[in-house]
Every structure is written in structure tokens, then in C-alpha cells.
Amino acid sequence: MKKYPYGRQCIQQDDINAVVEALSSDFITCGPRVTEFEKAICTYTGAKYCVAVSNGTAALHLAMLASDIKSGDEVITSPITFLASANCAKFCGANVVFADIESDTANISASEIENKITAQTKAIIPVHFAGQSCDMEKIYDIAKRNNIIVVEDAAHAIGSDYKNTKVGSCKYSDMTTFSFHPVKTITTGEGGAITTNSETLYKKLLAYRAHGMHKDGDMLTDWRYEMRELGYNYRITDVQCALGLSQMKKLDSFKARRRQIVDFYNKNLGLPHLVEKDFSNACFHLYPILIENRKEFFHKAREVGLMLQIHYIPIYQQPYYAQFGYNPADYPNAEAYYKRCISLPVYPDLTDEDLCEIVKRIKEIL
Numbered sequence: 001m002k003k004y005p006y007g008r009q010c011i012q013q014d015d016i017n018a019v020v021e022a023l024s025s026d027f028i029t030c031g032p033r034v035t036e037f038e039k040a041i042c043t044y045t046g047a048k049y050c051v052a053v054s055n056g057t058a059a060l061h062l063a064m065l066a067s068d069i070k071s072g073d074e075v076i077t078s079p080i081t082f083l084a085s086a087n088c089a090k091f092c093g094a095n096v097v098f099a100d101i102e103s104d105t106a107n108i109s110a111s112e113i114e115n116k117i118t119a120q121t122k123a124i125i126p127v128h129f130a131g132q133s134c135d136m137e138k139i140y141d142i143a144k145r146n147n148i149i150v151v152e153d154a155a156h157a158i159g160s161d162y163k164n165t166k167v168g169s170c171k172y173s174d175m176t177t178f179s180f181h182p183v184k185t186i187t188t189g190e191g192g193a194i195t196t197n198s199e200t201l202y203k204k205l206l207a208y209r210a211h212g213m214h215k216d217g218d219m220l221t222d223w224r225y226e227m228r229e230l231g232y233n234y235r236i237t238d239v240q241c242a243l244g245l246s247q248m249k250k251l252d253s254f255k256a257r258r259r260q261i262v263d264f265y266n267k268n269l270g271l272p273h274l275v276e277k278d279f280s281n282a283c284f285h286l287y288p289i290l291i292e293n294r295k296e297f298f299h300k301a302r303e304v305g306l307m308l309q310i311h312y313i314p315i316y317q318q319p320y321y322a323q324f325g326y327n328p329a330d331y332p333n334a335e336a337y338y339k340r341c342i343s344l345p346v347y348p349d350l351t352d353e354d355l356c357e358i359v360k361r362i363k364e365i366l
């Protein structure tokens with residue numbers, strides 16, 4: 001019996017050729033392919049600057065560092081997201097404040113964000129859940145009025161559009177972060193990136209990516225460099241970026257297929273699912289359905305080769321986060337969503353026959 005994971009990379013011969021070529025070139029890291037990959041992301045998203053990094057978590061961490069997030073600051077994010085969206089604030093000693101989701105999109109709610117703002121709020125990290133953009137114009141407006149930085153966590157959303165702009169353009173944010181883990185829409189194995197339109201933020205991101213080192217002014221003429229702040233090694237290699245460049249060329253075709261798959265499920269399953277707003281044209285990363293008896297369904301699905309996944313356990317329920325005293329009753333929509341959600345397979349290599357087979361198996365175990 002054929003097994004179906006919820007997500008999977010799409011690697012073709014030209015991707016393999018690109019990686020092999022990079023391996024036999026002069027630079028396997030810190031070379032021209034890193035710059036080219038960053039340029040490709042700028043061209044695609046419309047952002048002025050891009051910094052490619054070792055993974056999506058590093059991208060979020062760098063965005064927090066560039067925002068000067070410190071101990072005592074508050075960072076608002078969604079409870080229904082991958083751990084990294086919250087952990088990146090903890091890396092900087094900040095307090096994570098969760099704002100509840102909208103029940104129809106599972107995206108963070110702009111009005112809930114507004115309710116959670118205090119004098120300590122320094123940043124908001126809206127997560128474009130399942131690939132659909134949050135209502136960024138609303139969120140950015142709230143943030144600007146309160147002098148708060150906005151970092152879009154677009155790990156799910158490369159290729160997505162919001163009000164006819166690409167996610168990552170930073171039209172309604174200060175920075176946007178991406179992940180290129182194999183379950184995401186395009187992959188570099190492990191990898192990530194940050195886009196921004198601010199030269200100041202761009203320079204900070206570059207420095208924090210490489211140990212806090214600066215080489216500018218007089219130093220450009222000789223061997224000197226200065227470490228002005230504590231940075232990290234969050235570099236990505238040319239081998240990874242060769243794959244990233246090759247994958248970027250396919251992003252629009254991946255998106256078209258992902259949208260077809262979602263359309264197919266919407267039409268053929270008849271099960272409650274998230275809705276797409278008029279302002280969105282999403283490159284869907286996930287297709288969560290909402291189902292009663294979810295636990296039973298999860299196990300039955302495994303028996304018929306459907307390796308489904310739950311996205312996500314609300315972060316405040318994690319044992320590490322329990323020490324900060326969150327109250328699940330403050331997040332009724334997240335609780336209701338988590339009780340029923342389960343993600344079906346979405347990836348470009350699924351054929352029409354696969355989709356029919358998946359729907360048939362789901363109907364059998366319902």
C-alpha cells in the first residue's frame with residue numbers, strides 16, 4: 001500500500017545537476033550562489049534586501065536580534081504555529097504573548113493583537129498559517145500606531161500573495177522570514193531567509209549572521225574587521241543555495257499544483273476546512289481539515305497509509321511554556337481548532353490518481 005506523508009520535497013534532475021555543479025565550483029560556501037539566491041528572492045518578492053541563512057529558526061532569531069529584542073520586552077505571536085515563532089523571542093530573553101486566532105483562517109487575529117499590546121510590546125510576529133497571509137495591512141497599521149516592529153513568519157508562505165503583493169515584499173512589515181526545510185514549498189535541505197526594505201536592518205542582519213563582524217570604512221583596505229556585537233554563524237552554503245536557485249524557478253508551478261490540490265479536496269471531501277479570504281492568493285503549505293474524533297481518525301489514517309499530522313499543538317500547552325502561566329481559556333479559538341485539526345497530504349508530486357486514492361481512503365475511515 002502506497003504511503004502518503006502530509007508534505008514532501010519535490011526534487012528533479014535539474015535540481016540534482018545544479019547541486020553537483022556547485023560542488024565542483026570554487027566556492028562551496030560564502031560564494032556567488034548565496035548572493036544569487038538572495039537576489040532571486042528579492043526579485044520574486046519585490047523586497048530590496050535579502051539575507052539567506054542556515055534555517056528558518058535562525059532567520060527568526062536574526063530578525064529578533066536586528067529588532068533589538070531584549071529581556072523584559074514582549075513579543076506577540078500566534079499560539080497555533082511551529083515552536084520557532086515563539087522560541088526566537090525567548091532566545092533574546094523576551095516574554096512571549098499569545099494572541100488568539102481567527103476561527104475561519106487559523107491566522108492570528110488583528111483585534112486580539114490589539115488587545116494584547118502593552119507598554120512593553122516591542123514586536124509582533126504574525127504567522128501566515130498554512131500559506132494564507134494574515135491581514136497584514138490591519139496588523140501593520142496597529143503596529144505603526146503603537147511603534148511596534150512587525151516580523152512576518154512566512155515559513156509556510158513563499159509564493160503567496162496578499163492584496164496583489166507577494167508575501168516577503170515587506171510592504172506591510174519590517175522583515176519577513178522564510179524556511180526552506182523539505183516540508184516547505186521550496187527547499188534547500190535546511191535553509192531560511194529574511195527580506196527587508198530597510199538598509200539599517202539589512203546591515204544588522206548581515207553582521208549577526210556572521211559573529212557580529214563588521215568590515216567597513218577604513219577597514220575595507222586591509223585585514224581588519226571589528227566585532228561590535230555578539231553574533232552567530234548562521235550562514236548557508238553555496239551547495240544549498242544552488243538547490244534553492246533551482247527550486248525558485250519552479251515556485252510558480254509548485255503553487256499552481258498546490259492550489260489545484262486544495263481545490264480538489266474542497267470539492268471532493270465535503271469536510272470543514274479553512275477558508276481563503278478575498279485578499280489572499282495563497283501558495284498553500286497545509287490543508288487542515290476539522291474533524292470530530294480526531295484521535296481515532298489519526299490512528300485509522302495511519303493504518304491505511306495516510307501519515308497525517310497535527311498543525312499544531314498550541315505552544316502555551318508545551319511543558320517548557322507551562323512555567324510562564326498561560327491560561328488556555330484565554331485562547332478559545334486556538335483550543336477549538338486544535339481539538340479538531342488534522343493536515344492532509346499537500347505536495348506537488350501528488351498525481352490526480354493519488355488525490356482520488358487519498359479521498360477514497362479518507363471516506364472509508366470516516
Ligand SMILES: *Cc1c(COP(=O)(O)O)cnc(C)c1O
Pocket residue numbers: 055056057058081082084085127153155156178179180181190191192
Ligand atoms: C518550519 C517553520 C519554522 C522554522 O523553520 P526551520 O527551517 O525548520 O528552522 C518557523 N516557523 C514556522 C511557522 C514553520 O513552519
